[in-house]
Amino acid sequence: MAPSAAIPFDAPVNELVLEIFRLNGALIKCGDALVKPLGLSSARWQVLGSVVHGQGSYSVARLADNMGLARQSVQRVVDELAAAGLVAFAPNPAHKRAKLVVMTPRGQEVFERASALWQPVGDALIAGVEPAELRSAIELLAALRERLEQPAATE
């Protein structure tokens, strides 16, 4: 046998992992180009989306948890968005330090414009894909992620 053929490179798991890496990079690149005219980036856009999704009732730590990122990563982006006037900090009646991240009117408008830019691109991306197949893939990826995020089960 060949010296390094213990795990074939074309094993389905490995193919999937490499495809995730490449698709992740392609999505970030596409998003960056898409919202660049609005002064956004993929990262800022995604944070804006999380703020909208939380309806202004999320702290930075909560946003980070929802996005699966470290708090400091999100904190930096939120600070930049606040400096750009797209989000603001509202006092949290339940926690003096953990202020709530809320959208400013300008942030709302920018996000809606980004959504308008994204809609046709997103539609084209999945054009012709069977909804059931898409749903199946999403659930598979979610299941794999959950396994990765709780590795303490066997240790």
Add this chain to the structure above:
Amino acid sequence: MAPSAAIPFDAPVNELVLEIFRLNGALIKCGDALVKPLGLSSARWQVLGSVVHGQGSYSVARLADNMGLARQSVQRVVDELAAAGLVAFAPNPAHKRAKLVVMTPRGQEVFERASALWQPVGDALIAGVEPAELRSAIELLAALRERLEQPAATE
């Protein structure tokens, strides 16, 4: 209708994209932890894999293309791997500047140990998943990536 309900957050495309981002982060984190005892990281491990896959006949630019990354990103990692004695540069008879990246014996050994660490984890990750479903997901992701990488078709 609600002010920002033009594109629902739970649209399948958006779910998929967010899941890709989260899974990508989880995979990198898992890989970092897995090969840390070997002095590797996810990025270095992936580059090593590409070098092995190319059987020592790839230049840095070629490796980057295969991985879907920019040349400079791969160049930096390769330089670090070379400094660590895991890879080396072999003269390229066809191109004086574009040296070939080859594995050193130590690099071979480290990569094989990483593969041994990964095998049970990778197997456990896809345990219970229908091979057909896995294959279907891989092909879906690959198709989406190809659409993203050739956006010039409509412009």
Add this chain to the structure above:
DNA sequence: CTCAAGCGGACAGGATGCTGTCAATAGCGG
């Protein structure tokens, strides 16, 4: 053979994400 175009690498700088550490706030058991 000469030179323009293209490819590959070197260098600089920026964006995004992580970990580690510390201070302030909340919540809870004694």
Add this chain to the structure above:
DNA sequence: CCGCTATTGACAGCATCCTGTCCGCTTGAG
């Protein structure tokens, strides 16, 4: 009420990947 622990944000430093620019090597047209 006091102090311990957990949570949250601030700050510093590092890893990874990107773009932009320049230079050397290769190739091909003339």
